[in-house]
Amino acid sequence: MHSHRIVRGAVSALLVASALQGLSPAAAKPPAPVVAAIQADEAAAVKRLQQWIALPTIANMGVNHAEGAAHMRQLALDAGFQQGEVIKTAGVPAVFATLDAGAPTTLGVYFMYDVKHYDPKEWNSPPLEARLVDRPGEGKAIVGRGAVNQKGPETAFLAAVKAFKDSGTKLPVNLVLVAEGEEEIGSPNFPQALASPAVQAALGKAAGVFIPGASQSSTGSVSTELGAKGVIEVQLISSGEKWGRGPNKDVHSSLMASVDNPAWRLVKALNTLVEDDGFTPAIDGYFENVRPLTAREKQIIAEEVAAGDEADIKKSLGIRTWAKDENFLTSSIRLAQRPTVNIQGLVSGYTGPGGKTVLPGRAEAKMDLRLVPNMTYDEAVTKLKAHLAKRGFSDIEVVVSGGYSPTEVAEDSVMIRAAQATLNGAGIENTLSARAAGSWPGVMFTGAPLKLPALGFGAGRGGGAHAPNEWFLVDSTNPKVAGMAEQSEIYADFLYEVAKAAAK
Template structure:
């Protein structure tokens, strides 16, 4: 093991340079930019780390699959990640070009640095260290790096269901998300589910002069806003019938995990900024974001909302909303319920589109493999913070439900990595440290 760590430390400069090359490749799945080239680059990176890598087709963008065979009788670890990234443009407030990585003040700034290239790249480097130092692989490894995560993984489940034998493993351990704001490692044992919808209110179909037509021609935004408002009551509770039926009270194990999350109020404020004053205190913050469902408005579209003004009567208006769900809330059933509810409330004129769904998922903390991971991560440095689940939505149920294996999320990016935002970054020291902890985790499963 020490040879592995020594190797990683000796090769820090080179690893960083390779990560920079990887980050230069835009791989924006939602716009179809650069995904094939990036998949090929990733497969080559994996191959040079001793991973048998291949690009496998899905019904959408191909994914990269890799395998390392350990000695017989060792457990099999499945690692999930995604090589696609969110769109980014310097005009959105970046300090440097999002696809021209730059190191400033110990941070590597680039789209995908934290979410998620920097993270699965650290795991690949961990494997490479075992390979190049001829250290016996402590586990069998299977890598599943998809190219459609930022689109909501529309084809991943089908791929997993069709390849259960290929993906057979004892535990899934994936790095996405971020460390605790205090810098301590975190282990998450599940995630909230997601239903992402778009509500569309149709007007006359083209924008009109608000002076010449306003008052006579109905404005679709008023209708849209009534429909959005109708989904929630004055206390912020979702009004769709049955929404809270399967939301169970927080159990003892989760409650104690929530209690064990250190109070990082100051750090949390540093991440959120000045607006943090309105957020609930810890642990209410975690109880709400980790164990409760929520309805969020992502944005409105239509008419004019750029700088300055334009007196326009929009031809149509739409709103994008996401429901975050807890385990046992079925996103597809919820979608049907939302449609029927809006109809029953008189909004037959509003079109409801389903854009993405994710099932919520949970792994019990007392699973023996989970305990091994907790021990390995803690044994390598700092005791990890255990989250009963993620607030965000990841394809975790594909492991827990479809493959029937425990699944742990083990992020390797800093809490202020600005995922999905301008100036996305990964702390360089945290990246290097991530390579080491990833190697230790593999060792701990032996």
């Protein structure tokens, strides 16, 4: 998942402090009591985040499925949602909660409560301890699995909702929360939860849906995305057993002269999926339904590139050049326009230290395919299988573990207008983004039957999602970057802007 946003205070003292820090002293929204409640709850909110990180739900490993759902439900109830229930699916449960404020506008909120797995040996700080660490030049951050993706931003949003309850202030919108525990494996069973009549009825009243996020740049700028690529999580498996050639178990490598090798067969199959440049997709018909970028989308990308810091982005990614040595603008257009075929990892034979002379009986490629409008999930899966079969690789197992089609949201929609109004009101430098290169299951809201505008939104900063030492800033020393309490304030402000935009 996955995505740059800051705030103003509301009480006069906070407004002065905000002005000194570079935040806009604009008209107070949320009201002073809500801001005061957010500030009073800040330390407790950090503790709630640490406790949540200590309870990881890992979808593909059977870790804390029931416990994670129960904890998510309780977090919603503690924040002020009036009802919350765990919805069983064929996989990890989902959570559905509602808050009726008696408002004319309803806002849908999407959470994920699962996280990627982790190897503690790769971390400088234990991944479940959620320690507070100093980040030079940035402030204090929580380090832990799920800190930024997505438990930190979600905790900040729940703290905003709780502040309305604690201060006795009525929310400007009703809330419908749907939370899943399988986002990290492509949300395979989330549609079952969304199909519940009660969920459909509640979301059917919503003006739009959003997922909290924290992706401010180091300079404090924010990019609001007009959609996201779709994704397919898939494993390609070559085995002597399915192939009918090669061993059905690992054997001595000296036999390579007379025994077929399933690992080499997988390599040769994989090599057909991309062009010789190593990254341009070569699946038959893959580009058939790709919608070219519009003139407006290209303009948005150019504006985002002009406002961005290419050197800082390269540094954060640990790269020196873009593919094909393209310039930043050309590469950014490619990033938005191009579907992808990516190898996440290769598993076969012996993978320990040193060598071990074996000929593997099995090889697996863990892959993801990113999709752009107007591609669909079903179309891409069908074309991948047909491509392999046409080249004689029908024995390669194609195991699709999850995924969904791309998401798009109109620039003039309620959600985009509310997001921009919130950011502009707070004096935050912001641009639009034609499309997120990453993915989230927004299409389950933007597509039929709901057809609601959906986006990622929030302030704050973090990094390391899916990687060791994942972090989320809770106390910012940079006046242009939001700490956790400031993030909660901007979420509260966002609720008012959604209500205002929906009333127009």
